[in-house]
Amino acid sequence: MRINEEIHIREVRVTSAEGEQLGIMLTRDALRMAEEQHLDLVEVAPKAKPPVCRIMDFGKFRYEQQKREKEAKKKQKTISIKEVKLRPNIDEHDFNVKLKNALRFVEEGNKVKVTIMFRGRELSHPELGRVVLDRVSERLGDLVSIERGAKLEGKNMTMILSPKVQKPVKAAKPAKQEDKGGNGDAED
Incomplete structure (x- = not known):
C-alpha cells in the first residue's frame, strides 16, 4: 500500500475519509488537499483505472487494521x-x-x-x-x-x-394439538 509521495501515477480517483467521491485529479493536487487537512493520501485500489486513493490518517488506519487482525487471530481456534x-x-x-x-x-x-x-x-x-x-x-x-x-x-x-464436529441438535417442533372445539366431526 503506497502513501503520499510514494504514489507515482499522474492521475488518481480520490475519495474522502468518509468515503465521499471527490473525483479524478492530478496526484499533486490530491497530495496538496491531503496536506491541507493534515492527513495522508493512501492508494487503496492500485489496479483500478485510474487508481483509487483515499485521504485518511494512515497511522490510525494501520492501528485499526492491526487491531482487527489481532481480534481475528484471537477468535481463530488452533488445533494441536x-x-x-x-x-x-x-x-x-x-x-x-x-x-x-x-x-x-x-x-x-x-x-x-x-x-x-x-x-x-x-x-x-x-x-x-x-x-x-x-x-x-x-x-x-x-x-x-x-x-x-x-x-x-x-x-x-x-x-x-x-x-467429531458436534452439530447443534434442533429441538423437535411440538405436535399440533387437535382443536377440541365443536367442529361437527365428533362422534357421539
Whole structure:
C-alpha cells in the first residue's frame, strides 16, 4: 500500500475519509488537499483505472487494521495434536486414566495421537498393540473419528483420533394439538 509521495501515477480517483467521491485529479493536487487537512493520501485500489486513493490518517488506519487482525487471530481456534502413550500390556486402571486424558483432549477440540510403545520381544506381537488401540477407539466411540488408523512406526504403533464436529441438535417442533372445539366431526 503506497502513501503520499510514494504514489507515482499522474492521475488518481480520490475519495474522502468518509468515503465521499471527490473525483479524478492530478496526484499533486490530491497530495496538496491531503496536506491541507493534515492527513495522508493512501492508494487503496492500485489496479483500478485510474487508481483509487483515499485521504485518511494512515497511522490510525494501520492501528485499526492491526487491531482487527489481532481480534481475528484471537477468535481463530488452533488445533494441536496431544499424545497419549500406552504399553501393550497396560493394566485396566492405568488404561482408564490414559483414556480419561484422551477424552479431555478431545473435548478441548484437540486431535489425539495414541501411541503404543513396544519394548524388546513385545515387538514380535504387534496384535497386542492393535487390541489396545481398538479398545481406545471403541471406548471413545461417537466422540472421535479415526483420522489415521493403527500404523507401526519403528518400535511404536500410532493412531490419530480427531474430534467429531458436534452439530447443534434442533429441538423437535411440538405436535399440533387437535382443536377440541365443536367442529361437527365428533362422534357421539
